[in-house]
Amino acid sequence: MFDKISKLECVKQARQGKVRDIYDLGDRLLLVTSDRISAFDVVFDQPIKDKGIILNKIAVSIFKATSHIVDNHLISSEVKDYPQELHEFKDYLEGRSMLVQKTRVIPFECIVRGYISGSAYGEYINKGTVGGKVIPNEMKESQKFDSPMFTPSTKAEEGHDVNISYRTMKAHMDTWIAEFLKDKSLQLYHFGHDMLLKKGIILADTKFEFGSYQGKIMLIDEALTPDSSRFWPVDDYEVGISPPSYDKQFIRNYLLNIGWDKQPPAPELPEDVIAQTRDKYLQIYKIITGETL
Ligand SMILES: Nc1ncnc2c1ncn2[C@@H]1O[C@H](COP(=O)(O)OP(=O)(O)OP(=O)(O)O)[C@@H](O)[C@H]1O
Ligand SMILES: [Mg+2]
Known part of the structure; x- marks a missing residue:
């Protein structure tokens, strides 16, 4: 390649x-x-x-x-x-x-979460907040939020992205831009959630990127892909567990199992982990587009 x-x-x-x-x-x-x-x-x-x-x-x-x-x-x-x-x-x-x-990339990842999972669940367990916002209700892992939450992160040039509050994001740009990014991200999430639910998939959370060109803000990069989203099959959804997702779950599980320290170089992946991962990508492709390769 x-x-x-x-x-x-x-x-x-x-x-x-x-x-x-x-x-x-x-x-x-x-x-x-x-x-x-x-x-x-x-x-x-x-x-x-x-x-x-x-x-x-x-x-x-x-x-x-x-x-x-x-x-x-x-x-x-x-x-x-x-x-x-x-x-x-x-x-x-x-x-x-x-x-x-x-475009000029707006250096924030616009994450929307409809369900509490991943790093947001970790934040809630540790601090009682999600995206810096206090969550007063008792929530179990993978539970649906009353309404989807906008939880941005910085887009780090190097190293890992850092979750920040909407208020912090807002401090870095004109108010209308922050509001635009939040509104559009939420609308896109609702669109994706409704569309995928009809196909038996729950869009648990997803990430968007935006850029500006001649004063206009536009959606860039990728959207609603398995690399940028957490997809759960409706049939496997259950509150209190982490449902299987159509993405790198096999790879992540394998890496956690072998106790990799998450530092480069990356370990070699067994053939069956690669094959199962490919199969997941093919499955979600068929579900979303209705096509096979
Ligand atoms: N229309 C666009 N204008 C400018 N940059 C874009 C546009 N669309 C995507 N990009 C940038 O191109 C890159 C896409 O590459 P890729 O998805 O492999 O990057 P990444 O490794 O996920 O992220 P990064 O390299 O930013 O950490 C991203 O940095 C994204 O911000
Ligand atoms: Mg990317």
Whole structure:
């Protein structure tokens, strides 16, 4: 795969994220989603075959389905619309890439939680708060909030993102921007939650990123993918447990089992963990898009 990427030498590679390769095309970007997988912010050497296509196609379908809620960065995901010099890489790019508006990234992750889980449940147990807000009711793990909560975090240049309160986020920008990010994130969450529930999936929580271009704020990066969301099958949902989720659960469980210290280098993953993870990604892809690869 890296061979193919270096073949895109006709364009300047702006940078490589944990999962995406980002090519700079002036005022636009080409986002190529690789098959790389990360857990606990560390990238593994072994790819999950087709994961990039799965993530990219889900994100494209969500951008198209939510443009009535908020503008987004998607220009096209069809190679024929890309600059001419990219056409020769069609076989590699089709399905796993999108041409997007280059924006200034707003350095906060806009997380929405409909159910208490993960780091939010940890915060509640330790401090009685979620996103810095006091939760007066007794809550069990995975319980639904009365209404979804907006719990932003910083987008760290290096190291782990840090959860912050909405009030802290607000202190870093004009009030209207903070309110816009919160309102749009909540609306997008409601859209995703309602859509997925009809397909037997609970959207427990999810993360959005926004950027600005010529004074306009738009949804960027990816949306409602298994890398950015916690999806639970309705059939397995139960309050008081952590239901299985369609994402890196197998990998996380394996890593916790072997007692990995979460510091690079990443350990080698057994073949069955990779295969089960791929299977989860394929399953959620089929559920969300109604298609198979
Ligand atoms: N339209 C856009 N304009 C500018 N930057 C974007 C846009 N869409 C996505 N990005 C950035 O491109 C990167 C996508 O790569 P990837 O998802 O692999 O990164 P990451 O490893 O999750 O996050 P990061 O590298 O930011 O820690 C992210 O940094 C994201 O903020
Ligand atoms: Mg990302």
